[in-house]
Amino acid sequence: MASAPDPAPRVDVVALRQLLDGRYAEVRDLVRSNLTEHAGVLADAETLPRAEYRERVLGLLVAMAQTGQTGMGFPEEYGGGGDLGASIAAFETLAYGDLSLLVKVGVQFGLFGGALLMLGTKRHHDAYLEDLVAGRLLGCFAMTETGHGSNVQALGTTASYDVETGEFVISTPDEASRKDYIGNAALHAQAAVVFAQLDVGGEQHGVHAFVVPIRAHGELLPGVRAEDDGLKLGLNGVDNGRLWFDDVRIPRANLLDRFAEVSPEGRYGSAIDNADRRFFTMLGTLVQGRVCVSGAGINAAKVALTVAIRYAECRRQFTATSPDREELLLDYGLHQRRLLPLLAESYALHFAQEALAARTHDVFSSSTGDEKARRELESRAAGTKALGTWHATRTIQECREACGGAGYLAGSRFAALKADTDVFTTFEGDNHVLLQLVAKGLLTDYAGDFEDLDQLGMVRFVAGQALEVVIERTAAHKLFEAIKDALPGGDDAWDREAGLRDPDYQLAMLRFREEHTLSGVARRLKRGIDEGLDPAVAFSRAQDHVVAAARAHVERLVLEAFATKTADQPEGDVKVALTLLRDLHALAAIERDRGWFMEHGRLAAPRAKAITREVNELCRRIRPLAGDLVAAYGIPDALLPAPDLQQP
C-alpha cells in the first residue's frame, strides 16, 4: 500500500482494447456477441448431467457455425470466410467462454476440417467442406492411439490397399493401437480422418490420412467399435472416445491425397520422395492447431487475471494503514508481486501470439512454398504453444489462490478454467516434446525434417553434422557483435552500464542467454559423444539443458514481439502503460533466471538486487492501472462473475 499513491495516467481502455484486438476486431466482436448471447452455458456446464451438457455444447457449435464464426478459415466457395487469420482470431476469442465448446469447435473445424482442407484435394473439398462448414457433417481426428501419443510415426493402425476391390482396409492390430482420447468420437462424429500406416502390395509407406465413415443415423457402421473415454478431469462437454477398426473397407478415393496417391493398380506415388519428409510435410500443414491452442491458453489466462484483479480491487482484509478500514488486497506489495508480473506476461504473450498468428496467415496464404519459413513457423508455433499454455496453468492457479475461498466456488469460474485448460499443456503436442522440437530446429538450423523427434534419428543427425555448425555460429565473438553496437560499454560492459529499463539491454540479455545456452548444449553433446558416450545417452543426460535452450529462444521471441509492438505505438498513455508492462515482463524474466546470468558472468550481484527492486517498483507503478489493463481484454461482463465473487 502507498499512503500517497504515485500519480499515474489512467489508460484509455478503448484505445488499448483496439490495439489488442488488432486487425480482426470485428471478428472478435462477433464472437463476444455470440458468447454473450449463450453465456448461460457457463452455468449449464456446472449443473447439467454430462450427457445433456454434451448435447448443449453440440447445439452451440451448430448455432455458432451458422453465424459464420467457425468457418472463417475455409474457402468462400464452401461457405467459409477465406481468411485463416480471422479463423485464428475467432478461436482465440472463443476461449473467453466455455472451453468444452472451444475444444469441440477445434476438433470439428480445426482438426477434422483442417485435415480435409490441408491434406485432401478438390475431390474431398467438394464432397465434404460445405456440409462441414455448416455444421451438418461432424467429424473427428483419429490420430493419437493409446500406445502412441507424442510419437505419431509409430502409430499401429494399418491401411492396406486391396487391388482387387480398389479399397483400403483399415485395421486396429492390437489394443495399443486403438485410437484414443479422440474428441467427437464417442458420440457425434459421422466420419473420422484416420491416420494409419499405409501398406500397398506389402510395401510400407508410412503414416497417411484417410476419411473413414464411422456413423450413419447415429449408429456405428459395421466393423467400427467406439467406446466413451468416460469422465475426464475437464472438458466434459466433449465426447472423447476410443475407436477400433475391424478390417473396415473404404474406397480408394478416401485417401487424402494431396501429398501421395495410390493408383487403381496399386502404384504408390508422391512428389516427396523421402518418407520422413513427406510425413512431416503433411503434419506441418496442420500447424494452425497449435497456433489456436496457444492463443486459447493465453486468453483463458486473461479471464483468470480479470477475475483476480477485479476481486483484489474490491476485497479488503486486515487493517494496515488505517485502524478503521481494512486494506484492499491489491494495495499489498505481496499481492502485486503475485499478480502483476503475470499480467505483464499475458500482454507479452498476447503480442507474441499476434505475431505468430500473422505469420501463420501469411505462410498459408502465400503460394511460395518457402521450406525454411514453414519450419520456422512450426518452431515458433511449438514454442509459443508451450509457453502460452504453461502460462495459463500457472496463472489460473495463482489467480485462484489469490481469490481465497471465494475462488473455490464454482461461480468464480476457476473450477472450469483450471480443469478445462489443464490438458492444453498436453494436447496438440506435449509441451516438453514441443520444446525439444524447437531445440532441434535451433541445433540443426532448421535443416533435416523438422518434426522428426524420434530420439535415435534426431540424435544421430545432430551428432553427425550439426554440432560443429552450432558451435561455430554461436561463438562468443559473433554473439556480441550486434550487442556492442547497440548498447553503451561494448563487449565487456553492456550488461553493467545500460539502463535496466532500456529495451535493448533487456533483449541483449535474453539474446545472450539464448545463444550461450544453445552453444553450451552443442558443446556438451559433442563432448559426450567425443568421449565415447552413446549419443542417445549423451542426449538424455543433457535433456534439461536442451529444453532450457529452447525456452530461452522462445522467451526472447516473446519479448521481441512485445518490445517491437511497444516501440511502434504513438506517444501517449497506452504507450506508457505498455512500456511499464514490457519492463516488468522483461525484468521479472531476468530476475527469475538471475542464477543463470550470474553463473555466466552477465549479472553482478548489486545489479541483480537492483533488478529485484525495480520489479517491485514497477509493480507499484502498474497497480493503479491494473483494472484498466484487464478491462482492455474486453471480456464481456456476462462471462464474468461479480467483482466481489459474492453474487451468484
Add this chain to the structure above:
Amino acid sequence: MASAPDPAPRVDVVALRQLLDGRYAEVRDLVRSNLTEHAGVLADAETLPRAEYRERVLGLLVAMAQTGQTGMGFPEEYGGGGDLGASIAAFETLAYGDLSLLVKVGVQFGLFGGALLMLGTKRHHDAYLEDLVAGRLLGCFAMTETGHGSNVQALGTTASYDVETGEFVISTPDEASRKDYIGNAALHAQAAVVFAQLDVGGEQHGVHAFVVPIRAHGELLPGVRAEDDGLKLGLNGVDNGRLWFDDVRIPRANLLDRFAEVSPEGRYGSAIDNADRRFFTMLGTLVQGRVCVSGAGINAAKVALTVAIRYAECRRQFTATSPDREELLLDYGLHQRRLLPLLAESYALHFAQEALAARTHDVFSSSTGDEKARRELESRAAGTKALGTWHATRTIQECREACGGAGYLAGSRFAALKADTDVFTTFEGDNHVLLQLVAKGLLTDYAGDFEDLDQLGMVRFVAGQALEVVIERTAAHKLFEAIKDALPGGDDAWDREAGLRDPDYQLAMLRFREEHTLSGVARRLKRGIDEGLDPAVAFSRAQDHVVAAARAHVERLVLEAFATKTADQPEGDVKVALTLLRDLHALAAIERDRGWFMEHGRLAAPRAKAITREVNELCRRIRPLAGDLVAAYGIPDALLPAPDLQQP
C-alpha cells in the same frame, strides 16, 4: 536413459515403509484397511449425483467412526483413543483415499470436536463428546465469514449477553458477517461452534466461541438460516454452506468457557487479562487443524507421485537407444528431472511432518504450559502447512502432466486430486498469511501475541522493539560461529571447500540464507522507518522479502528434520536411499535459489554449475530405486489405478 544402468541397491520396501509409518504403523494400517474396504467411493465420487455423493461420504464417516479411527484424539472416557499423535496419523493416512471424506472427518472431529474439546470444559465434554465421537452428533465450525477470512479478529457476528434471561443472543448484523464456506453447514450439522464478538452489558470482549444448535430432525431451528455454497471446484462430497443467525438465543452454558466466563449476573472473567492474548491463546489450541492439513497435503502428493512413477516405469515413447523398442519414460533425463526432485521433497516433508506431529502431541500432552514452546509449535505448524500444501499443488500438477492424456482421464485419480487439494493452500490459514505469521515469530523472537497479524499492530510492534534485537541477533559474526567449526575452511571458505553431499554443508547453506534474509528484512524495515516511511508502507514494500525469510526458515527446518532422520538410520540400503534423497532434496533447493546464494557471495559460478550436474547425477542414481521408494508409501492397490492407466 543409460545404456548400462549404474548398479544400485534395491531398497528393502518393508523396512522403509516401517520407517515411514513410524510409531503409529498400526493406526495407519487400520486406516489403510478401512480405505480398502470402501475403495468404491473413489469411483462414486466421479459418478454419483452430488446429493448422493454427500450422503455416501456421510455414511463412510459414520462407518469409520465406529472403527475408532476418527476418535483417537478424544479422551478414552468418551469413547476416544486418548492419543493426539494417533489421531494425526489416522488423518494423514486418510488422505490416500477420497478427500471429501477426509475433509468431512476434519470438520466433524478436528474442527467441531476439537473446538468443543479444547475451548470447552467438562460440562461441554460430558454433554457432547460421546455422541460426537460415535458420529451421532454432527457439527460444524462456524468461524469464517464472507467478509472476514484470514482476519478472524474482525468477525462481525455478535453474541450479546441478556442478563434478564441468562442467555446469549447470536446475531448476523450484515451480509459480510454471514458465516461462509462452512463444512457440514448446508445439510448435516445439528450444532455449530460459532465464533462471535462477545458483548456483555455493552462492553466488548472480542471473539469467543459458542455452541449453537442449528438443526433438529434435519430441520433448521427458528432464527437460523442456511444456504448451500453450491458447486465447488472440488470436495463436492462436503456440504459447505452459509449461516445467518437472527437473534438466536442460547443458554449461558453454551459459551465454551475454558478461557473466559460470563457469570449469571453478567460479569466477564478470564485468567488472561489481555484480550488479544486471550484470543490467540484460544486459537492456538486449535493448531492441530493445520498440522492435519499439512500431513494430508503431503500424503495426497504421494498418491500423485506413485501414479506418475508407476506410469513412467511402464510407458514407452520414442525409440532412443534401440531402433526396435521405445524407451521407458523414466529413463529420460528430463522425466527424471521433473519427478525425482519432487519425490525427494516428499520424503523431506514427510519427516518434517513427523517431527511436527510429534511436537504437537508432546505440547498438548504435557501439562506444562510453556508459552514459547507453543508459539514455536504454532510457527512450525503454519510453515509446514504452507510448504506441504504448495508441494501438493505443484507435485500433483507435474505428475498429471507427466502422465499426458492418460492422466487427464478421471480414472487416473488426478482429476479428484487436483480439484480436492486445491483449497488446501487456502483453508486452515491462507499460505501467504501463514508465512507472514512465521516471519513475525522470527522478527519478534516469539514475543507478543503470535497470531496477531493485524498489519497495523504487528508493524508497530515490530518497528518499535524488535528490529534492533533481530539485527543484533543475526549479526554476521554470530552467524558463522557454528558453521566455521563444523566445516572445513572456516568463516570464509566453508561454502567453497565442503563436499556438496556433506549434510553439514547443505544445512549451513540454508541456515546462512535464513539468518541473512531475516537480518535483511529487519534492516530494510528499520531503514524505511528511519527514513520516515509509514511503517505499514515500509512493511508492504518489503512483504515479498518477509515471506522469503519465512520460507527460508521453514525450508531449513524441513531439511534439518530429514538430515537428522537420515543420520539416525543404521547402515544399510534404507540409509543409502535416504541419503541420496536428502542430497537431491538439499541440492535441488540450493540450485533453485542459486541466484540468491550468488547475490550474497556464498556460491561461486563454477560451484553452482557443479550443483546442477550433481542434481542430474543424483536423479540418475535414484531412478532405479524410484519404484521402491513410492511402494514404501504403502498406498493400498485398491486406491491406485492400473500402472499403465489403461484398465479402468
